[in-house]
Amino acid sequence: MLRTALRQATRTVSAMTRLSLSTNVAATSSIRLLRPVCSQLQIQRLESVEVPGPYTPPIHLTFKVVEERVLKTIRTWDRVPQDKVDQVKMESHFVNDLGLDSLDHVELIMAFEDEFGFEIPDGDAEKLMTPQAVFQYICDREDVYE
Amino acid sequence: MNSLRSQVLGLYKTLHFLGRDYPKGAEWFHSRLKKAFERNKGETDPQKIKELIGRGEFVVKEIEALYSLRKYRAMKKRYYDQ
Numbered sequence: 001m002l003r004t005a006l007r008q009a010t011r012t013v014s015a016m017t018r019l020s021l022s023t024n025v026a027a028t029s030s031i032r033l034l035r036p037v038c039s040q041l042q043i044q045r046l047e048s049v050e051v052p053g054p055y056t057p058p059i060h061l062t063f064k065v066v067e068e069r070v071l072k073t074i075r076t077w078d079r080v081p082q083d084k085v086d087q088v089k090m091e092s093h094f095v096n097d098l099g100l101d102s103l104d105h106v107e108l109i110m111a112f113e114d115e116f117g118f119e120i121p122d123g124d125a126e127k128l129m130t131p132q133a134v135f136q137y138i139c140d141r142e143d144v145y146e
Numbered sequence: 147m148n149s150l151r152s153q154v155l156g157l158y159k160t161l162h163f164l165g166r167d168y169p170k171g172a173e174w175f176h177s178r179l180k181k182a183f184e185r186n187k188g189e190t191d192p193q194k195i196k197e198l199i200g201r202g203e204f205v206v207k208e209i210e211a212l213y214s215l216r217k218y219r220a221m222k223k224r225y226y227d228q
Binding site for chain 2: 109
């Protein structure tokens, strides 16, 4: 069964080669032309494929960007004392200068977590008492070097 | 003593995070949460503090149960019409 099928296949292939040899020049050239057309179609199809889902390319953080975002997070945090918004500096102490209590501090750390997209463990959070310390921590964590 | 403090702060963080999706609104939950913690801020007896932390953890479990019930109800509503 298999043998006969094989034999038939070889026969048809040899017949086809004979045919293609005998066919005129126009037909063979059209076959030759067909190949690049196919590959072009494939390229077009690949180009039209869209990347699914919202993909935001990773932002390249620099010292300046991190500093701005740290300060922005503090200023836009909803419970920052309104009279002290302008006094927020990199050196100001959260508890002594801004008058936050430890619960506010926890909330502020959560705001930083949301802003920079990673979790700050409780053990590290209690050492971050100034924007400068937060800035340093984020730069270490995110490998910011310029 | 210090470990109790960090436990309390961790509990506050957990509750604050859970409160973001509270049905009555995050604002409502967070103001009450803050008041509840400030009410006992003068507590110094370790035994009493542990008791209060236990109560907070109970509330965490309650809120988790509430959320899973809410999810169950929402899914039931989607799949069965009644």
